[in-house]
Amino acid sequence: MSNEKYPDAMNALIEALKSFPGVGKRSAERMAFAILKWPGEKREAVGSLISGLSNSVVSCVVCGNIADAEADARCAYCADPSRDASIICVVEEVAQISGIERGGFFRGLYHVLGGRLAPLEGKHAEDLNIESLRARIADGGVLEVILALGQDVEGRATAIYLADLLKTTGVKVSRLASGIPVGADLSYADSATIAAALNGRVPLD
Numbered sequence: 001m002s003n004e005k006y007p008d009a010m011n012a013l014i015e016a017l018k019s020f021p022g023v024g025k026r027s028a029e030r031m032a033f034a035i036l037k038w039p040g041e042k043r044e045a046v047g048s049l050i051s052g053l054s055n056s057v058v059s060c061v062v063c064g065n066i067a068d069a070e071a072d073a074r075c076a077y078c079a080d081p082s083r084d085a086s087i088i089c090v091v092e093e094v095a096q097i098s099g100i101e102r103g104g105f106f107r108g109l110y111h112v113l114g115g116r117l118a119p120l121e122g123k124h125a126e127d128l129n130i131e132s133l134r135a136r137i138a139d140g141g142v143l144e145v146i147l148a149l150g151q152d153v154e155g156r157a158t159a160i161y162l163a164d165l166l167k168t169t170g171v172k173v174s175r176l177a178s179g180i181p182v183g184a185d186l187s188y189a190d191s192a193t194i195a196a197a198l199n200g201r202v203p204l205d
């Protein structure tokens, strides 16, 4: 297909950059040429930032959010005693937490599922961080679980599954008011929308 004759290393870089969300071949080429113009030190610094992630960023042992490997593997929210540990907001992906934080309204803790139920894509309950959520609730002190999942078919199915699973625990289970964008788009929703969705949350039973 390609008419361009790039050195192998450029082709490999372009291929790698294409794996960013929303980046096609042309954007990947522009990025690769921009990187090529950087001074050598900058390329090396960015390269080691990327390769260092494996050791410096880990999954929070409590909630599955990203955490500093040197902070007892607890994320900034789980380690913050001023957060309200009686409310857990369940999200699909780590990136959605910053969306909710932008609302400036939520003071509880989080739980990251790592996706949603999608049997057709081979994503089943045992592939998600559901057991650890159950364990947190079993430890006591949790009064409410807010399901901040996508409003599409799979997000709803996941919410119904979790609400059913948590029924016997006695915790209040609610979901965000409708009006919040689907799934990962939560990361980009504006703060007023998120605050309204949290404020108007609907009990599930």
Ligand SMILES: [Zn+2]
Pocket (backbone or CB within 6 Å): 060, 061, 062, 063, 064, 065, 074, 075, 076, 077, 078, 079
């Ligand atoms: Zn955490």
